[in-house]
Amino acid sequence: RESEVVLTAKQGQFERALALSRNEEERRAVYKMRSKLEESLDGIERSIPAVLAAISLQNSIRGIKARRQRDTERQTAAATLMQKLYRGYVNRMELSEAQRKERMAAHVDRGEFDKAMTEAICKEEQAQIFLVAQHKAKKDQRSPILRCLLGPQ
Structure with a gap:
């Protein structure tokens, strides 16, 4: 309950914080927070439209920066995943x-050589296999498998 009173006072809702307070100690803490805020704002007219506009602008800039940082973090994570x-x-x-x-x-x-030809992708590989097959065929004229690779004679 006390933390709710303090949190409400920190949000600037002093009347609500006073209504929530149960004892004199909590009320003194709320009054103390209110007086510290008023001391820090001395000399600043809070109802001037320029001040209100500046506050609004600051809030929007903070939001833009937070969204930009979040988007940057998401993009970094996505780029890392893609890489x-x-x-x-x-x-x-x-x-x-x-x-x-x-x-x-x-x-x-x-x-x-027939199985090697199925593994070959490019024409250069097929040509190399064909040359090796021809070379082996010249060494061994009895090879029945190589006749199909040698083509018409």
């Missing part, structure tokens, strides 16, 4: 490409 996702994607793609090349090289080493 994290992109880095993960790039790493997965590099790993996948390395694994594909390893599989293709293993197929070529074992002489499985």
Whole structure:
């Protein structure tokens, strides 16, 4: 209850705080807060439209700054997330490409050129596999698998 009285007084609602107060000690605290506020505002006419406009302007600027800071925090979090996702994607793609090349090289080493051709993506890779197949075919004329890769003779 006392904290409610103090909070109400801090918000500038002194009459309401006095109505909520139960004992003399709480009333003295409210009066003390009111007198401190009035001392700090001495010499300032609070009903002047320019003062009211300045107060309103300050409040709106504070709100704009708070919203801008919140938006900046959100943008930073979103940018961090996008960067994290992109880095993960790039790493997965590099790993996948390395694994594909390893599989293709293993197929070529074992002489499985048809499987190596399925792993090849670009024409340069297919040409390299074809050259290796031709080279191995010249060494071993009996290979039945290589005839299909050599084309018409």
